[in-house]
Amino acid sequence: xxxxxxxxxxxxxxxxxxxxxxxxxxxxxxxxxxxxxxxxxxxxxxxxxxxxxxxxxxxxxxxxxxxxxxxxxxxxxxxxxxxxxxxxxxxxxxxxxxxxxxxxxxxxxxxxxxxxxxxxxxxxxxxxxxxxxxxxxxxxxxxxxxxxxxxxxxxxxxxxxxxxxxxxxxxxxxxxxxxxxxxxxxxxxxxxxxxxxxxxxxxxxxxxxxxxxxxxxxxxxxxxxxxxxxxxxxxxxxxxxxxxxxxxxxxxxxxxxxxxxxxxxxxxxxxxxxxxxxxxxxxxxxxxxxxxxxxxxxxxxxxxxxxxxxxxxxxxxxxxxxxxxxxxxxxxxxxxxxxxxxxxxxxxxxxxxxxxxxxxxxxxxxxxxxxxxxxxxxxxxxxxxxxxxxxxxxxxxxxxxxxxxxxxxxxxxxxxxxxxxxxxxxxxxxxxxxxxxxxxxxxxxxxxxxxxxxxxxxxxxxxxxxxxxxxxxxxxxxxxxxxxxxxxxxxxxxxxxxxxxxxxxxxxxxxxxxxxxxxxxxxxxxxxxxxxxxxxxxxxxxxxxxxxxxxxxxxxxxxxxxxxxxxxxxxxxxxxxxxxxxxxxxxxxxxxxxxxxxxxxxxxxxxxxxxxxxxxxxxxxxxxxxxxxxxxxxxxxxxxxxxxxxxxxxxxxxxxxxxxxxxxxxxxxxxxxxxxxxxxxxxxxxxxxxxxxxxxxxxxxxxxxxxxxxxxxxxxxxxxxxxxxxxxxxxxxxxxxxxxxxxxxxxxxxxxxxxxxx
Numbered sequence: 242x243x244x245x246x247x248x249x250x251x252x253x254x255x256x257x258x259x260x261x262x263x264x265x266x267x268x269x270x271x272x273x274x275x276x277x278x279x280x281x282x283x284x285x286x287x288x289x290x291x292x293x294x295x296x297x298x299x300x301x302x303x304x305x306x307x308x309x310x311x312x313x314x315x316x317x318x319x320x321x322x323x324x325x326x327x328x329x330x331x332x333x334x335x336x337x338x339x340x341x342x343x344x345x346x347x348x349x350x351x352x353x354x355x356x357x358x359x360x361x362x363x364x365x366x367x368x369x370x371x372x373x374x375x376x377x378x379x380x381x382x383x384x385x386x387x388x389x390x391x392x393x394x395x396x397x398x399x400x401x402x403x404x405x406x407x408x409x410x411x412x413x414x415x416x417x418x419x420x421x422x423x424x425x426x427x428x429x430x431x432x433x434x435x436x437x438x439x440x441x442x443x444x445x446x447x448x449x450x451x452x453x454x455x456x457x458x459x460x461x462x463x464x465x466x467x468x469x470x471x472x473x474x475x476x477x478x479x480x481x482x483x484x485x486x487x488x489x490x491x492x493x494x495x496x497x498x499x500x501x502x503x504x505x506x507x508x509x510x511x512x513x514x515x516x517x518x519x520x521x522x523x524x525x526x527x528x529x530x531x532x533x534x535x536x537x538x539x540x541x542x543x544x545x546x547x548x549x550x551x552x553x554x555x556x557x558x559x560x561x562x563x564x565x566x567x568x569x570x571x572x573x574x575x576x577x578x579x580x581x582x583x584x585x586x587x588x589x590x591x592x593x594x595x596x597x598x599x600x601x602x603x604x605x606x607x608x609x610x611x612x613x614x615x616x617x618x619x620x621x622x623x624x625x626x627x628x629x630x631x632x633x634x635x636x637x638x639x640x641x642x643x644x645x646x647x648x649x650x651x652x653x654x655x656x657x658x659x660x661x662x663x664x665x666x667x668x669x670x671x672x673x674x675x676x677x678x679x680x681x682x683x684x685x686x687x688x689x690x691x692x693x694x695x696x697x698x699x700x701x702x703x704x705x706x707x708x709x710x711x712x713x714x715x716x717x718x719x720x721x722x723x724x725x726x727x728x729x730x731x732x733x734x735x736x737x738x739x740x741x742x743x744x745x746x747x748x749x750x751x752x753x754x755x756x757x758x759x760x761x762x763x764x765x766x767x768x769x770x771x772x773x774x775x776x777x778x779x780x781x782x783x784x785x786x787x788x789x790x791x792x793x794x795x796x797x798x799x800x801x802x803x804x805x806x807x808x809x810x811x812x813x814x815x816x817x818x819x820x821x822x823x824x825x826x827x828x829x830x831x832x833x834x835x836x837x838x839x840x841x842x843x844x845x846x847x848x849x850x851x852x853x854x855x856x857x858x859x860x861x862x863x864x865x866x867x868x869x870x871x872x873x874x875x876x877x878x879x880x881x882x883x884x885x886x887x888x889x890x891x892x893x894x895x896x897x898x899x900x901x902x903x904x905x906x907x908x909x910x911x912x913x914x915x916x917x918x919x920x921x922x923x924x925x926x927x928x929x930x931x932x933x934x935x936x937x938x939x940x941x942x943x944x945x946x947x948x949x950x951x952x953x954x955x956x957x958x959x960x961x962x963x964x965x966x967x968x969x970x971x972x973x974x975x976x977x978x979x980x981x982x983x984x985x986x987x988x989x990x991x992x993x994x995x996x997x998x999x
Contacts (some may be wrong), residue, residue, distance in 0.1 A: 259952070264581075269289075270354055278327065282331065282370070295734065299376055302341060314381045314676065331701030331914045332348075338379045346377070347374070349690070351798075353370060369920070373687060375690035376694055388431055388673075408589075410663035412670070412671070412673065415674070415687060419596065421673075425527070432520065442513065443553060443914050444550075445512075445551075446467065450545040452620075454655070458525075459522060465477060474651075474973065484507075500521045501521055507716055512739075547590060548590070627660075628664070630650070634919050737918065763935070765936055767924050772920070797907070801888045808834070811838070814849070823869035828846065852864045854905070855901070862879045883901045887901040917954075939974050943979065945971075952966050
């Protein structure tokens, strides 16, 4: 009870919804169906504790120490929130932040509603949920205290940094009201107990960043300037700052003097003689930040804050003359004029970022507050771009074929200039993303985790990252690209769950079934059928016996005479677990445009164990079982190039090309669980202007030429599930003439025949 009381003050509960076309807000619609949504969330949490799990947690490599560590923290619901909202966040995994075992996950259950635009219809809206798993190194839910988070994530980092020589940065990131400042204050209080007592002096700085303005909180908000020199950015006192060389020494008196008697000015900071005074100075700086009441938070931070602790290994009498250890706190040209030394020990930076706000959170803002929020959001977006570029640079360094990495825009805002060193990869970086559990904040939480969560490569046997195999962490979400869905990081696991499984037989409360002709369905009926049909098809596949080696190895013989021109193999493989990983490569995806996608025996999760290529009857490439990952992939690349070049030459009508035969041998994938695919965006919200009806469903997913491809994309490469759903939809549409296009064509042919007969 005490722990909940201590951590219960994080953030604030007021976060409103937005009006839809019928005058109801998203929050009110979710509240109307609260019991159904909460039942879905309870089922998910039960599955997370049971076996089999909804999705195995991805593995972290032992050699990825260069990437930032990610910690997700969930604050509790407040009493005032409980009456009007409900908890949609579910944690999964351990708190081993710095290890190399399984990662952790935070599941965000997004309440969804299928609703027709024609509000005169008597059909009740279709209620369902999408549960999105975002991965991190550790997840701390509402039952875990700040002290526990500090012990697991920050104490090892602080010990290394404050022992001298290492640089470490901790960033608290999240939306307004999610508990960033509360977490920061708790970290500082825990840190006060851990600072080494044998350090003779400490340099402390507390910078506030609002837009392009940087001020010194330890000198009554005196202005500072940023200067770039020697490839680094330095924070130096401005002309109006009491520590500027043009001012008298008497003016350079820290404003924290009464709390820290030994404090004396040192550039844009102070030097104190004890660890207790160092923490007291920073805590005093936290109280001087700019705050303002908003619709989301009663005391919202309207600026970013950067607090630094630097142990000084010099005698206390000489400490004031020593420069900061971090390049961001040095005095630049002023340091050169005073002849100060330029280097000392390590540095620990703790960054409390201002909260991001969406348009709905700014409804009651004044023009000044709106401009303030725009500055905050702009700096946060630049910071996200820097984190993505940093992760991309790390990924490119380990992959020579990745090409040039993205630009690192550290010079675009004052915030990213101050944080230039950690963003460029100097020292260790820990990101703490704080989250609000209320359903009205689900989309905002997903946006936060989209930028800071871990990016993973799909798991063995399941393109979703599930199945019986383990996915592999490959970096941070910003650099890994996108999966099949544009609003999710690579490898995110998405589970779709119908809130009323019986509703396919009860479309209007009277027990009637869906109309037999899909072409006449509205949005609600499309969503209802989709949820029921996909869940039933997935359950049927999962209940079928699909042993790993029922049919033995899969052997494919590809001939250039039969291979279509300008077509590559279309195979993607999982990343290696490390530099020495020579296990057979595992197929992660088969392109829907590849002829290989038509082989039902070949599926994601299969292991390529052999490759044999002949050109004109002469063997050119061979790699058999046991050859190792590198040799197999090299043989496949060379054989694939020979195959489609020969097919292109034959199609162009040039000189007779030698026939190429490429033999591939796969070990079948381990059994995996099929999962219902997401409802397409066309049908998931309120239908606008007759878009999202049954005719659209048939045109996209029952088309003879593209329907199976569309289903395969929707099912994230699960060919068996896609084929079952395509066959079911075609079977429903054909008695009525097929798709709308087929019906129009049949009508045109019929009318033309009637005219000819006349």
